[in-house]
Amino acid sequence: MEYLTNKVIWITGASSGIGEAIVYELARHKGVKLILSSRRKEELERVKGNCPQPIQANIRTLPMDLAQPETLKLNVEAAVQFFGHVDILINNGGISQRSLVKDTLLSVDRQVMEVDYFGTVALTKFLLPYFLRRKTGHFVTVSSVMGIIGTPFRSGYAAAKHALHGFFDSLRAELWKESKSIYVTLICPGWVRTNVTLNALTGDGSKLNKMDKTTEHGLLPRVCAEKIIKAIQKKKEEVYIGGAKELFGVYLKRFFPGLFSKAVRKLKVR
Numbered sequence: 001m002e003y004l005t006n007k008v009i010w011i012t013g014a015s016s017g018i019g020e021a022i023v024y025e026l027a028r029h030k031g032v033k034l035i036l037s038s039r040r041k042e043e044l045e046r047v048k049g050n051c052p053q054p055i056q057a058n059i060r061t062l063p064m065d066l067a068q069p070e071t072l073k074l075n076v077e078a079a080v081q082f083f084g085h086v087d088i089l090i091n092n093g094g095i096s097q098r099s100l101v102k103d104t105l106l107s108v109d110r111q112v113m114e115v116d117y118f119g120t121v122a123l124t125k126f127l128l129p130y131f132l133r134r135k136t137g138h139f140v141t142v143s144s145v146m147g148i149i150g151t152p153f154r155s156g157y158a159a160a161k162h163a164l165h166g167f168f169d170s171l172r173a174e175l176w177k178e179s180k181s182i183y184v185t186l187i188c189p190g191w192v193r194t195n196v197t198l199n200a201l202t203g204d205g206s207k208l209n210k211m212d213k214t215t216e217h218g219l220l221p222r223v224c225a226e227k228i229i230k231a232i233q234k235k236k237e238e239v240y241i242g243g244a245k246e247l248f249g250v251y252l253k254r255f256f257p258g259l260f261s262k263a264v265r266k267l268k269v270r
Contacts, residue, residue: 005030005031006033007032008085009026009034009035009088009089010086011037012090012120013038015043019090019093019142022225023051025228034059035079036048037061041061048061062082067114072122076127079127080130090140090232091120091139093115095201099203104156107205109155116160127139131182135178136179139171140187144189146161147165149249149264156201186238186239189228190243193216193218193219
């Protein structure tokens with residue numbers, strides 16, 4: 001039986017971009033039940049309505065805010081109650097940042113970390129006991145190539161994504177003794193054509209409200225989502241998704257960090 005068949009899958013950041021595309025791809029799989037989360041209920045309902053009619057009966061929307069950790073435990077309890085359990089959590093919700101370190105308020109760094117790192121970690125920790133009780137489950141976290149490398153104008157975002165790798169690598173190592181059927185997958189997309197840049201925070205916390213060229217020419221969200229679903233089905237531990245430049249940067253950083261350090265200074269990231 002195909003891995004995703006009849007699975008209950010919870011997707012955060014499901015109202016736009018990569019998350020929305022993941023929903024549409026998952027809706028094609030037999031018997032899946034989906035829980036869609038983001039801050040905007042009306043957008044979640046729009047995404048649900050765009051799915052094929054037969055599966056809409058198996059889709060629930062659960063508005064939530066990753067920046068409000070005190071509410072996330074209640075969100076997990078609500079998600080579990082929808083279908084009795086959750087098989088796969090896709091941590092996709094988050095925000096980005098575009099500003100030089102010298103121009104970025106510390107409050108902006110904290111805001112990015114609160115959503116991208118602490119919100120994701122809190123949701124994972126609150127769901128973990130349910131996975132341990134059933135001795136099965138799958139944590140899928142959409143990180144970024146910025147979780148492997150750091151470039152100019154992305155300091156807060158890269159820091160949060162790097163932190164996610166440390167947390168989920170440790171979690172994977174711990175879960176091995178608890179159950180061989182609880183998986184951890186880190187997804188590292190490069191540039192994807194979404195509104196992430198428009199909504200990225202600048203140094204003073206305001207939105208950038210413009211599209212950078214690298215994002216504008218990135219992968220289509222549908223293509224990225226297809227690759228993510230394949231990685232989940234294969235239970236991959238870490239996957240890089242993107243064009244030749246992003247993937248080259250990842251491997252250059254890994255094997256030739258000195259060369260990478262010189263090359264990244266000239267990288268056009270805006």
